[in-house]
Amino acid sequence: MKERIIAFMNEKRFKEVRSEILQLNSVNVADILEELDTNEAVILFRMLPKDMAVEVFSYLSNEQQRNIIDSITDKEIKHIMDELFFDDMIDFIEEMPANIVKKILKNTKEEERVLINQFLNYPENSAGSLMTIEYVDLRKDMTVRQAIDHIKETGIEKETIYTCYVTDANRKLEGIVSLRKLVITPDEKNIEEIMNKNVVYVHTHDDQEVVAHLFKKYDLIAIPVLDKEERLTGIITIDDIVDVIEQENTEDFQKMAGMEPSEIEYLDANFLTLAKNRITWLLILMISATFTGRIIQKFEDVLQSVVVLAAFIPMLMDTGGNAGAQSSTLIIRGLALGEIKTKDFFRVIVKELIVSTVVGIALAGINFVRIYYIEKIDLKISITVTGTLFLTVVLAKVVGGVLPIVARKCKLDPAIMASPLITTIVDAVALVVYFSFASWILGI
Amino acid sequence: MKERIIAFMNEKRFKEVRSEILQLNSVNVADILEELDTNEAVILFRMLPKDMAVEVFSYLSNEQQRNIIDSITDKEIKHIMDELFFDDMIDFIEEMPANIVKKILKNTKEEERVLINQFLNYPENSAGSLMTIEYVDLRKDMTVRQAIDHIKETGIEKETIYTCYVTDANRKLEGIVSLRKLVITPDEKNIEEIMNKNVVYVHTHDDQEVVAHLFKKYDLIAIPVLDKEERLTGIITIDDIVDVIEQENTEDFQKMAGMEPSEIEYLDANFLTLAKNRITWLLILMISATFTGRIIQKFEDVLQSVVVLAAFIPMLMDTGGNAGAQSSTLIIRGLALGEIKTKDFFRVIVKELIVSTVVGIALAGINFVRIYYIEKIDLKISITVTGTLFLTVVLAKVVGGVLPIVARKCKLDPAIMASPLITTIVDAVALVVYFSFASWILGI
Structure with missing residues (x-):
């Protein structure tokens, strides 16, 4: 259907286009307008019945809205502004460059201009910025x-x-x-x-x-x-809230992966914005990880005498990080949905202690069989690795479960206590445990 | 308000309770019922006007619903079942144990029983399982x-x-x-x-x-x-869809942290379920990470001669993992919201190449200054570490950007291509790059 209409447009068979378009939902018409170049989009837009035009306009991307406003008459602009729901108009004005905003405000009445200004002043992401006056x-x-x-x-x-x-x-x-x-x-x-x-x-x-x-x-x-x-x-109204829910979830996903949250869609964002959003946390975490490196340096003599210990570092770090990420994710999500409250602090600790003990024993057991019996690694080293693995899993899960709740208590966003940060913390502790254990058991 | 009503209940001042309750929204009454023990909950529930009772019932947890059904008469059950919206009734029946289901079905008419069975047979998470017949x-x-x-x-x-x-x-x-x-x-x-x-x-x-x-x-x-x-x-109706959206998001959060998705709330889940949901991925990733360990073993002689190389392993692994997690998270989320399609494959690669080059240069630059000028590490080693860091960031971001799209193409859920898996892959490659680079530059 979409392809056919676009083909008709290209062949300038406007009568067929119009009769097809009238069968469609405004959302789908907006989809088609997005695929056309500006000239064709304006032609098609002008073919729409007036009511439909306004609805279609509200579903267009900011870019195509701007193109259309740039190419239509003041009278047409006025009609669209009069008929748009107030919240859609505010959303639209917020995204437009100054010259377009001027063109629009020229076409609104004094009292409406005052109201627009009032609405533009509500803080971003506040109830005021979401509401409409048509009730x-x-x-x-x-x-x-x-x-x-x-x-x-x-x-x-x-x-x-x-x-x-x-x-x-x-x-x-x-x-x-x-x-x-x-x-x-x-x-x-x-x-x-x-x-x-x-x-x-x-x-x-x-x-x-x-x-x-x-x-x-x-x-x-x-x-x-x-x-x-x-x-x-x-x-x-609920339609705007559905968008808010998805936006809040996207923000949480971004924060939990160590990024500045951004409302711009990935494909629309330019590379500098993307780089900027990512670099702060990478830098903080990179520098934190060098402290983990210091720990290895401190135990250089242990490592020097038993180089095979190094081979288990990735497994210990990764498993610790993964175990912590699982717990922190569950707790962050539970806090976000209101299923977990800060008063559940001790219930979470107890739960994570039990779960991590079960998981830790299972992983450590399998690991011991593998490295001692199959890989024939020295018994003392096998015990060191297995013991560290168990402690790391327990520690990672408790830290992962606790830190998001602590963050909420401190009025911070729990979502920052996610995988990247937990991993860095757990890595450092895991290595201290590992090498202390090794130097004790191996008597170095 | 809530505390006052609970206090009145404890003092058996039922008249006050009733007059307070009538002022409240059914959702809040359900909240209060959750806090009472079964006996009191049943007393309070029976005080409610009939219409309100049904509404309150639909907002209760499964546990409290079961307690109430267990304690009220068949006639009262029949009234609730008659008045509940059909989708709420199905949701409720699905969660109840067999003896309660029997008690309920006894109180419904033959034709309704047929309909209930039909609805219970729709696949979980299908449109059929969400719908109601009251239109x-x-x-x-x-x-x-x-x-x-x-x-x-x-x-x-x-x-x-x-x-x-x-x-x-x-x-x-x-x-x-x-x-x-x-x-x-x-x-x-x-x-x-x-x-x-x-x-x-x-x-x-x-x-x-x-x-x-x-x-x-x-x-x-x-x-x-x-x-x-x-x-x-x-x-x-939209209210059920809002729940679906949150449920789908929760599933994605869980999968992306390497867990089996589960609909059970954290505090309600028993520890065996929690352990079971977490262990599979931890095990797979633990075993994969041992291959990363093999890489270190393979380069044991390099490490033996320059032990300081080990000190940079955590930083390289963590930064690589974090960089990859950022990209994969953005792409997984974009795919879930329909903002990114599989046909955008090459746009994503190009974008990640550019962004990762910018980010990689910045991180590598800062890192070089720190280790060469501040920590006074040997130049060749500084170059090895910095070069590996740059390549790791670029590689991690491209892999993180590409794998979710590949998963979608292969009809797999992109959410599995998240931080844990990406980290494991990137770690292994980063170490190969690191040691190869080191043995080449240092001439070992």
């Missing part, structure tokens, strides 16, 4: 009939009409009522009788992670956002 | 007025009424119409004129990851599920 506003003395009539008149411009907000003359939120409730309630009842006063809400400056957590906990499809004076200023 | 069903020859009247009569039992499904006599899906559209359309219009025929749908056996992807792409709040004969069999 249904009811009064508690309305009847159900009046409320439904009000929705009929104004509903088409609202982002959602499925949750309606009951406010007083000062915009204080008094309750919510769902469209479901309105539809199944007799016409003459008052809103006050059926509204739910026990409302879950957030404030404009709350972090988006808090908002996402409430959506998950209460299975919401929209949440009201209040300002400092507890007045209703906007709502956030 | 609003319309016919295309209805008027808007008739449709709204139909919703008024039946809507209270539906999981969502905001998207309504238009089917023919054979249950074939002909279109959808939103409640918003119904509310703003004049009463006498026909459903056929206003319904949207271009419907996004899934089949019962589609994987939940596919379903979640469609919700994100099209900003859906519900999706219809068709069977093999293209008949409408159920719908999936």
